[in-house]
Amino acid sequence: MNLTENPIFLTQKRLIHRAGVLAAGLIAALVGLSLLSGLIAYLADPRDFDFKSPQEAGRIFYGWTIGVEILVLVIGGFSRISQALANDRKAGLWDSNRLTPLKPREIVTGYWFGSALREVYMGAILAGIGLVIVILAKLPVTLWLGTQILILSTTLFFGLLASLVGMALQRPQNGIGILLVVSFAFLQVFSFMFTRLAITNFLLPSYGIVNLFLDGSRAVNDYDTPDWLAWPGIFGLPVPPIILSVALQFAVGIFLWRATVRKTANPFQPLLLRWEAMAIFGLVAALQHGLIWEVWHGRFGVQLHNHSDYAANGQPLLAITHGGMLLLGMALLALASPLPERVRVEALRTGSGNLRMIFSRSAISLALALSGIASAALLMQFVRSFREEGLAWALATGNLFAFLLMFSLLLEYCRLRFKRRAVGFIALWLFVLCVLPFILAGVFSSEVLAKLSFLAPGTVVLAGPETGDLEFLAGCTFIHFFVVVLLFYAWQREWKSLLATPASLPPAR
């Protein structure tokens, strides 16, 4: 079905136009024209300004223009789409649309492209004014084209994410946009210092945009160029940052698209299928290790690459990557694991409610798979130094398995045991097992206590060859596996008890 015939799109458009788009358009025009008039004033009389050239002035004014454009399209668009979907779900309109012969992908497309039309109009006005700024300042049109491609790609990516959030929200949340800004701002600030070595600088296309502003056309894979000017390398192969950002957003976007379409077809399906979770994890792990390849060239712990700019601060990169993998694994486990009650219903449906079936459906097998993927990706950094540093890799691998298994077991145990209160208990136990040791270490000034955390062995051993007492860290990992075994027994008991419980009838009146 053509987008212009899509009833969801048309209705969203109708609703937005009825609420009014003129004021929003005028605001965007005023902001853009103010910036344009600043440039015109400089060009008319440069003596009143501190800019060294029209190009510098143009970059500053165009930078502000696309800053506002990003804010409107990405953040505003995200908020609008997620709210439109959550509102329609609450009102029962989403179900009404699902009852029609419209295909799930047509419903998703309608909301994706239609709910944030006001923001699209504002973005288009700002993009047009931005083009005028670029031309007047005699900047290369490729700057405008490149940045607009990245903004469009990011808008579409976050639009899909918003659709998924709107489907997952129990009720419309006005603060979701603000929460998103804070989360991504934190992520961006944290990853900014790692420039072309952090995948987050490509998922949020900050590297590509800064690179274009620095005239990236001159740059190749030359490590002598400043950090933001060089092309990123994947296992040494230079890739243009725009291509990397768009390709990464497209690849992850495919999984978001599949999830939104699946959720529209059947809201009881999990957000991610197991193979999708593994594919996303594998993609991120391979890409992140590919990006930091230039630091060690497979000789982690032995020597840093001679030409690396990261000789001074490069070593924590692997520890941070390891921590990131643990957190991503945790998020994917939470998204891809089905609720125990759904597994029980499936067991009832198929008549095969045994622990073997439970194991195949539960998050444990996925945790094992994700740990294996992360370990294999990590091995790439040790490929030329395995003889010397193999123990560090083994410890980090042990930590990956222990942490992800612990989380999957804890997740399902708490869901089985505490049902609707599960989230609170999961947070409590994660705090006790992962964060509390660090707090106690600070209070008692003892590094030993910090190493007891489930997060510690891998991150400590990967922070550098001199930083870890390997035997002690191995002991901590052993203790962690003991905790995993205890959790496994508790998990098993809860499952058996759930499967043994006959389905209850509604209470008699």
Next chain:
Amino acid sequence: MSNPVLAIEHLRVDFPEVMAVNDLSLTIEAGDACGLIGPNGAGKTTTMRAVSGLQECTRGSVRVDGHELAREPEELKRRLGFMPDFCPVYDQLTATEFLDHFARAYDVPDRAKRIGECLELTWLTEKRDALCEELSRGMKQRLVLAKTLLPNPQVLLLDEPASGLDPLGRIELRKLLLKLRELGKTVLISSHILTELSGFCNKAAIMERGKLVVSGAIAELGQILGRRQMSVKWRSADGPALQILKGAGVQNLETAVQGATFEFAGNADALDELLKTLVVAGVRVTEWRGSGDDLEQIFLQSGAKELM
């Protein structure tokens, strides 16, 4: 027996902590209007949602005109219209725009004409350009019904259509439901307001705690359940009439001046025989009314615990 238009077989729906529908089987034939009756939490809405495809079933099958929900959901969607117990409307669209949205979604041919027909059928023609938010609850309910009728579905599922309506709204709804029957629609309708269903439904299905207690033609349900509530009045002496009524098959006889009410346990032929006996004995019967086909009676006799 003709093929059922709607066939539900061994339907089971589980929620996290409760089995909402338990092994429910029900068939409805073309042109039937079946009332789905039951107390709160009986599983009526869940059944309707499961039949429409909005709620995932644990087991069982749903077929509409031979098309199975699990295998041909698209075919089923075109043949079945579901109206929920609340009014999902886009507040900022006009009634016509709202219907146009769904007419496009159902790919209805000659949209404008069909929208006009549905607005007329639901007495909303005058409100065609009014915003949905300006409509009363009853009008919104009728607009949602118009939306449900747009693709001309074979089977209509109406979940508590009278909920939240004022007395005038209920009267209008009742008239509208009768109109649907005239159009030959097959309807499965749930309601707490049993008087709304009486006179409209020719069949009833009573649910309690997720299970179907009894179902069938209303005229037969009283007999199926074993007792039929009767009332009789006469214009002659009480003695002979009461003497006859104290005979076999009559229970809980309550006498009044020149009249009585009683429960009759026999079948329709036995009841006819009883009337004949009274007339032959010279009792001048002026009223002979059976309330066995009254849904409220059937519901109470079925043993379901709560009636709203």
